[in-house]
Amino acid sequence: MTDAPWFRPAVTILxxxxxxxxxxxGMTLVExxxxxxxxxxxxxxxVGPFGLLQPLADLIKFVFKExxxxxxxxxxxxxxxxxxxxxxAMATFAALPFGFLDGKPMVVANLDVGVLYVxxxxxxxxxxxxxxxxxxxxxYSLLGGLRASAQMVSYEISLVLSLxxxxxxxxxxxxxxxxxxxxxxxxxxxxxxxxxVFLVTMFAExxxxxxxxxxxxxxxxxxxxxxxxxxxxALFFLGEYIAMVVMSGFMAVLFFGGCDVPFLAIAATPWxxxxxxxxxxMGFFLLLYVWxxxxxxxxxxDQLMYLGWRVLLPLSLANLAVTGVVLALDRQGAAQ
Amino acid sequence: xxxxxHSLSWSERLYLPAVARGLAITLRAMFRPRxxxxxxxxxxxxxxxxxxxxxxxxxxxxxxxxxxxGLCEYACPAxxxxxxxxxxxxxxxxxPKRFEIDMLRCILCGFCEEACPKDAIFMSQELxxxxxxxxxxVLGLEQLLRPASDFEERMRYVGEINHRWHATELxxxxxxxxxxxxxxxxx
Numbered sequence: 307m308t309d310a311p312w313f314r315p316a317v318t319i320l321x322x323x324x325x326x327x328x329x330x331x332g333m334t335l336v337e338x339x340x341x342x343x344x345x346x347x348x349x350x351x352x353v354g355p356f357g358l359l360q361p362l363a364d365l366i367k368f369v370f371k372e373x374x375x376x377x378x379x380x381x382x383x384x385x386x387x388x389x390x391x392x393x394x395a396m397a398t399f400a401a402l403p404f405g406f407l408d409g410k411p412m413v414v415a416n417l418d419v420g421v422l423y424v425x426x427x428x429x430x431x432x433x434x435x436x437x438x439x440x441x442x443x444x445x446y447s448l449l450g451g452l453r454a455s456a457q458m459v460s461y462e463i464s465l466v467l468s469l470x471x472x473x474x475x476x477x478x479x480x481x482x483x484x485x486x487x488x489x490x491x492x493x494x495x496x497x498x499x500x501x502x503v504f505l506v507t508m509f510a511e512x513x514x515x516x517x518x519x520x521x522x523x524x525x526x527x528x529x530x531x532x533x534x535x536x537x538x539x540a541l542f543f544l545g546e547y548i549a550m551v552v553m554s555g556f557m558a559v560l561f562f563g564g565c566d567v568p569f570l571a572i573a574a575t576p577w578x579x580x581x582x583x584x585x586x587x588m589g590f591f592l593l594l595y596v597w598x599x600x601x602x603x604x605x606x607x608d609q610l611m612y613l614g615w616r617v618l619l620p621l622s623l624a625n626l627a628v629t630g631v632v633l634a635l636d637r638q639g640a641a642q
Numbered sequence: 643x644x645x646x647x648h649s650l651s652w653s654e655r656l657y658l659p660a661v662a663r664g665l666a667i668t669l670r671a672m673f674r675p676r677x678x679x680x681x682x683x684x685x686x687x688x689x690x691x692x693x694x695x696x697x698x699x700x701x702x703x704x705x706x707x708x709x710x711x712g713l714c715e716y717a718c719p720a721x722x723x724x725x726x727x728x729x730x731x732x733x734x735x736x737x738p739k740r741f742e743i744d745m746l747r748c749i750l751c752g753f754c755e756e757a758c759p760k761d762a763i764f765m766s767q768e769l770x771x772x773x774x775x776x777x778x779x780v781l782g783l784e785q786l787l788r789p790a791s792d793f794e795e796r797m798r799y800v801g802e803i804n805h806r807w808h809a810t811e812l813x814x815x816x817x818x819x820x821x822x823x824x825x826x827x828x829x
Contacts, residue, residue, distance in 0.1 A: 340672065343671075343672045343673075344668050344671050344672050345671070346671065346674055346675070346676055346677040346678070347676060347677065347678045348676050348678050348680065351680075597665060597668060597669070598665070600668050601661070601664040601665050601667070601668045602661065602664060
């Protein structure tokens with residue numbers, strides 16, 4: 307059976323889907339637990355040992371909740387928006403390499419244009435948010451959706467520009483090859499400014515604190531998902547968490563060597579150690595999401611735009627220019 | 643008034659050191675002991691001063707200490723207490739035939755305890771009040787009686803308070819030389 311042509315893809319898909327879902331579900335629990343710990347509370351601890359089964363209980367609750375739709379909401383878009391918010395995040399997970407098994411990358415789709423694919427599909431997520439806001443027939447939802455889309459479009463530019471310098475250094479758009487290029491020389495050491503810009507934009511892209519203008523509670527009730535309930539709301543929620551997982555994985559792959567264990571060559575690393583290193587790195591950035599949430603206050607909207615256009619954009623452009631010049635000089639030096 | 647705003651220095655405008663300091667603060671908070679009390683498992687500590695629900699004292703011979711004088715019923719500001727008194731062959735001659743406290747009316751003020759001349763009713767340390775009907779919160783004699791040993795600490799505490807009150811009272815009388823002035827506050 308292990309020789310059958312469908313075996314490896316099937317195992318890969320199951321493993322990737324399972325990993326994604328369990329990471330996202332675990333993240334909901336971690337978020338609540340860490341939030342509680344920072345506020346000197348206990349967090350959920352009634353369902354299962356230490357509240358470990360809480361995500362399951364949440365799921366059951368979401369499934370059995372009544373689905374409410376506002377009067378004169380656009381029925382098709384109202385139904386479609388949560389799926390559109392969730393699917394792109396799930397699809398981008400396919401390009402994340404988790405390590406190398408027999409020299410082949412452990413990834414659902416080993417794309418040569420991996421970085422472009424993730425950026426292209428990932429930016430589709432904004433459709434789900436703005437459609438959810440539009441279809442709800444609610445002014446707060448619409449405002450939340452508009453804000454979120456303006457923010458995501460603004461920060462995507464700095465995000466992409468910070469990635470361009472990484473691509474220039476690695477010389478490939480393939481995420482597995484970017485990992486291989488970082489063997490014992492993580493990009494965060496070569497491109498610290500790009501890493502910083504990516505870190506900041508990563509928070510903005512997933513609409514997380516301190517950039518959570520999409521659901522800014524004191525002003526917009528719940529933002530784009532104000533009118534959503536039950537499983538449809540859960541899909542928005544899931545989409546946000548999967549996007550966080552993917553972004554953390556992206557951060558680990560692009561700047562922190564992916565499956566690279568410190569002081570151990572990638573070729574010499576057993577596959578499980580590589581995957582573990584990857585998950586630990588992702589876990590750190592997922593934790594950082596929650597950690598930052600309870601540390602920094604929300605930006606004002608003009609501050610958000612100022613930071614995006616007048617700080618991060620020039621910074622990433624300057625970084626790209628310096629990277630380009632250094633690489634060109636380096637190549638010239640090598641040619642002579 | 644003009645508020646003078648100091649312009650931020652270069653390192654302050656970078657914000658990153660401040661962010662790092664903030665993260666350090668929240669990280670420390672993560673490892674501080676939890677503030678929340680896990681209530682049913684971890685009940686509140688009880689002290690003699692705790693004023694829980696009123697309960698009646700059962701003497702060692704098994705009879706209530708109450709002589710159904712009705713003072714607590716009279717003192718009760720919430721009309722939570724109902725007493726039907728009756729005669730008894732015992733030395734005290736009178737005993738309650740019916741003694742009911744409606745715990746949904748009771749405001750846990752402790753006036754009944756203060757009014758009682760026979761040390762027969764005390765504020766216990768029982769605090770939980772939950773049920774499915776209103777009727778089950780009207781407690782009768784059998785539900786109210788507790789062995790006297792339950793109230794030893796409370797009895798000592800109340801005695802101490804009374805003693806202190808008398809001491810200040812006597813001091814006030816000695817100071818003013820007026821017997822009525824100080825006693826005026828006393829009903």
